[in-house]
Amino acid sequence: MTAMLNSAPLAITEPDAIRLEYPWRSQGGRMRSTGLFCSRRTVLALLVSSSVVSLSKGSTALADQTSQNRFGYEDVIGRAKALAERPFDAEAAAIPQELTKLSYDSYREIRFRRDRAFWRDGASDYRLLLFHLGFLHTKPVQVHIIKNGTAIPIPFTTGLFEYGKVPVPKQLSPSLGFAGFAVTTTLNDPNVQDELISFIGASYFRFLGRGHRYGLSARSLAIDVGGERPEEFPFFRALWLEEPSRDSTELTIYGLLDSRSVAGAFRYVVTPGKQTSVQVTATIMPRREIARLGVAPLTSMFLAGEGDLSRRTDFRPEIHDSDGLMFRIESGEWAWRPIHNPKALRISSFADRNLRGFGLMQRDRNFEHYQDLEARYHARPGYWIEPEGNWGDGRLELIEIPTDNEAFDNIVACWTPSTPLPAGKATVFSYRLSALSTTGALHPYGQVKNSFDGGDSLESSANGIGKKRFIIDFADGDLAFYLSDAKRVEVVASTTAGAILGTILDPNPITKGFRVIVDVNLPAGESTELRVFLKSRGRVLTEIWTNSWTVAAPDSIPKAVRND
Known part of the structure; x- marks a missing residue:
């Protein structure tokens, strides 16, 4: 190159x-x-x-x-x-x-x-x-x-x-x-x-x-x-x-x-x-x-x-x-x-x-x-x-x-x-x-504005379980409409491996959107694909945030990671 x-x-x-x-x-x-x-x-x-x-x-x-x-x-x-x-x-x-x-x-x-x-x-x-x-x-x-x-x-x-x-x-x-x-x-x-x-x-x-x-x-x-x-x-x-x-x-x-x-x-x-x-x-x-x-x-x-x-x-x-x-x-x-x-x-x-x-x-x-x-x-x-x-x-x-x-x-x-x-x-x-210059005109839904990964932790157990927090900021679309009644907004989170431990939804009046916090665990040596979006009853409000996460096997460093 x-x-x-x-x-x-x-x-x-x-x-x-x-x-x-x-x-x-x-x-x-x-x-x-x-x-x-x-x-x-x-x-x-x-x-x-x-x-x-x-x-x-x-x-x-x-x-x-x-x-x-x-x-x-x-x-x-x-x-x-x-x-x-x-x-x-x-x-x-x-x-x-x-x-x-x-x-x-x-x-x-x-x-x-x-x-x-x-x-x-x-x-x-x-x-x-x-x-x-x-x-x-x-x-x-x-x-x-x-x-x-x-x-x-x-x-x-x-x-x-x-x-x-x-x-x-x-x-x-x-x-x-x-x-x-x-x-x-x-x-x-x-x-x-x-x-x-x-x-x-x-x-x-x-x-x-x-x-x-x-x-x-x-x-x-x-x-x-x-x-x-x-x-x-x-x-x-x-x-x-x-x-x-x-x-x-x-x-x-x-x-x-x-x-x-x-x-x-x-x-x-x-x-x-x-x-x-x-x-x-x-x-x-x-x-x-x-x-x-x-x-x-x-x-x-x-x-x-x-x-x-x-x-x-x-x-x-x-x-x-x-x-x-x-x-x-x-x-x-x-x-x-x-x-x-x-x-x-x-x-x-x-x-x-x-x-x-x-x-x-x-x-x-x-x-x-x-x-x-x-x-x-x-x-x-x-x-x-x-x-x-x-x-x-x-x-x-x-x-x-x-x-x-x-x-x-x-x-x-x-x-x-x-x-x-x-x-x-x-x-x-x-x-x-x-x-x-902007993706705002491509679709009418709320968009991901920021995405943060929390630090990894590994619990002591027979095989080891990784835990991680993901933070996603959604804004635009019709999200501002729901700020006055955040209870109408639901976090939809899924993972292909491990488990979703919990989610938190915080209204963000500064961005006129919402901040989502998702906690996930995953067995050591495994990989997962995550999906998170917001909806209100039967209405989808945002695009889907998707990310991958891998927990290294104990005492090993992966040479490459493939997520299909």
Whole structure:
């Protein structure tokens, strides 16, 4: 996994300036090179007789010669099918050694020139910028612009970049490729270009809504994440962007994905706004059966929250990009699972048919709870996924990886089919991915505002019985209505193992909600899943708070915990 490499935005000094964040960061809690493997045998030949300047002004001299009609998603599906029908090609296109030896600081010196942004001379509100290869990004991806239906590969030239104190590389091939790209638009101000979406590293991408700062990441596909086999990282061999017009309200991106186990074609339709959304269509073609295929995966960072006092590393009370997993099952129930930084790898599975929605959310938007002027964790978006069509039987998985450093993403959420996708056959998944600041509009029920875990205790007995107290704050919805008569509100608490010892319900006039205290016991060496919600007679008042708890066996430390 990669180290987190975020820089401050560029200064804004002109009306048409570009405010750019650099979205390099950790993914999944282990170091990973975000370079993309790109075989020279599978990349379209580049015709380099025309300059990038002419390309940005609309030249079609570099046209993709393999398509006679308008280039579109079906072309990408055809290429993915061709990849899937032959053995995986692991040949890597090497880049010059002077680029692989770039340090973190020297790589940060290299920036795309704002005055060379593609589409700058057009009438649209979008600008395309490219990321340079080097440092961790050592394997290239070919980037294309689709103009008037023709796919035009962008040749590399050092003239696109400012190198600062780094010597300008010599004799680099126009077919070198790039590490990825970012697109900016008038997201927050009609006169300022702010970063909207970026693709860099394997199949990762990130996007922003109005007022957001980069936090969690979306992935196009995950394979064997959290499994017994080493995780496999599908990557993009090529990316295409349709050139927007003056009246374009959407941006369309295509990706050709490949890895040892799967090939795929992806389409992303990006609609910027207060809640930027990405409509994703994924055509997956496995080369083999994949037991742990992660569809619509999200990855985030959680170091410490309000219930993790021991995890704090400095003056900041909380440090996280997301604070909970929110999901809606086929029956219509809404649930909230607080995220933790566990002591051992923990995988929680929620089986369901036709899952109706899930996401990693940053529900806490209070700056005082973070006190971080640079990272601005309170401004990080949540990503909410709404599947389209029936995804069938499967399970939503939350994977929590121990970490002691906020530089590493250690949280993954994804949906995994119960039955492995058949090898050699295309399967299509479609879903809508939205960047949200609040979850209040998703459902009408009261929501979990805080979640605290009390300390564990172990009673002395033959086998040992663990006891623990959980504290949950519910607010919003229609809870304020019941504050004057709390006796009408009932706590519904259940556990899959052990026993609920008792519950306490306290009205909270400050939050206009209720605080719930639940005491639980559990035999040593066992794990349990807890569920707590509020109701009034036959009416459900809140979403379901769910959490897991494991009591270690005497004189043992679990290497990993799995809750199904």
